[in-house]
Amino acid sequence: MNGNVTYYYGHALTGQGIKHLYKEMMDEAELVYILQGAPTFKGSELLKELGYFYVKQGFAVEWYKHALLEDIVEAVYVQGCNRLFVWSSGWGIEPVFLGTKHRVMSFYDCLEEIQLERVGEQLATAMTERESWREKCISKLNNAKKIHDDWEVVTQSCMNWQALNDQVENLKTDVFQSIVLNKTGVRTHRLLGTLTPRGTENTVDSITKNVSRRLMIKGKPGTGKSSLMKGLADEANARGLDAQIIWCGLDSNSVDMVIIPELNFCIFDSTEPHIFDPQDGRLGDEIFDIGKHCAISQEAEVQIEDIRAKYKEAMQDAMGYSKRYAEAEYTIRRLLDNCVSSSLWREKTAPLFERLTK
Incomplete structure (x- = not known):
């Protein structure tokens, strides 16, 4: 089998x-x-x-x-x-x-040394280009992250944090109930996705294909999605349950998904750039809406529209550089394969x- x-x-x-x-x-x-x-x-x-x-x-x-x-x-x-x-x-x-x-x-x-000598100059050029395009790509992504941070500041000022805390506590009760295992919970780590030359991509469907219950978080940037998932992972480990942390592909300190294997449960950020909704016929799929706790004012919406446009432009620039970065990487591998x-x-x-x- x-x-x-x-x-x-x-x-x-x-x-x-x-x-x-x-x-x-x-x-x-x-x-x-x-x-x-x-x-x-x-x-x-x-x-x-x-x-x-x-x-x-x-x-x-x-x-x-x-x-x-x-x-x-x-x-x-x-x-x-x-x-x-x-x-x-x-x-x-x-x-x-x-x-x-x-x-x-x-x-x-x-x-083979002889082959390496034949392509040495081409290889050196491609290596230099790769480093240059990588630096430009990461620089644009750093700029995009800073813009995204500004977006989060605006939405955070519009949040009802107490209402969110109450919702999260109810979720913990629902997920964990009275479960406590007589062992130490293990924590493992994976990545959800990344920017690619084709745009932002993820492997959510593959990662969650065998998970019975999937909670999809809906909420605006900066409204506590990553923090609540980190809290769920901490709670799982405290109860002796294992937890897998799936990290964000833009902000390396942010969590995009948590899987609790022993409960056949996962929860993940299903907002842009990885929007997911419950699948027809998949009974364990649910929306976990925290957006209802964020009342965006008209003034805040104007700010967000301006920030959103700048963020989109920065990400487009980063994707353009990633294409050139990929071309250099391809050239290096092709040259070395021939050696x-x-x-x-x-x-x-x-x-x-x-x-x-x-």
């Missing part, structure tokens, strides 16, 4: 820089394969092969997608045996527990699959 695949983004382009959660996932995993090497399309294909290897054995596998290149996988996490395979170039990941849970494989020796020795690659990767069967 085959397993299944759940998709996440491996990293996100945020207003604070590029965010990934691989170090947290390394803590979560029981065994980590750190695959070191230059960024190539062949590395992604290897990770896909590893993912399919476990799916065919009946495991649930998580694939971590690249923010820029649509079909690229940069890591695979195998649930059940808790194994993480991550292509570490670019993330500053180093092994800590050598000889125990961390295993390192280097693929740099699969590159990989196929025979050395086969020799290097074959024992990996052999070890996994033992």
Whole structure:
């Protein structure tokens, strides 16, 4: 019987820089394969092969997608045996527990020096361009986040916070009832989505495909969505329940979803840029409306319209830069792929699959 695949983004382009959660996932995993090497399309294909290897054995596998290149996988996490395979170039990941849970494989020796010398200048140019477009993209996202912060200040001044607190306390009673488990609740971390060259994208449908009860928060920016979800995660852990935090792809400090696996429950921000509504025939889908506690005045609405236009413009600029960033990334991988020795690659990767069967 085959397993299944759940998709996440491996990293996100945020207003604070590029965010990934691989170090947290390394803590979560029981065994980590750190695959070191230059960024190539062949590395992604290897990770896909590893993912399919476990799916065919009946495991649930998580694939971590690249923010820029649509079909690229940069890591695979195998649930059940808790194994993480991550292509570490670019993330500053180093092994800590050598000889125990961390295993390192280097693929740099699969590159042919003669081929590298032939494309060296092209590669250097593409690397420089990639860095330039990355910086411009992140700068625009930082600007967009600051504009979004201004938006939040306006809406926060219009909130009835006591009414929201009462609603959240009622939600906690509804979700947790009298449940207390005699164990320590575990917290894990994932990303919801990111800006891509195609616009903002997320994997909500994949992440929540097996969750029975989904609460979709409706509310304006700055009205407490992230805070209430953090509070629910804290409450779950205090009761001995596990909680998975799914982080925002624009503001790296903001939470967009919380999953409580033992209750088969999740709650997530379903406002722009990831609008979701209850699906027909999916009985566990509900709206959790906190927008009713925010009474926007006419003056505030005028301010918001101006802010919204500036925010949209900043995000469009960031997306434009992300396209150029992606083009440079594609060029680098194409050039390096042509420098990989196929025979050395086969020799290097074959024992990996052999070890996994033992």
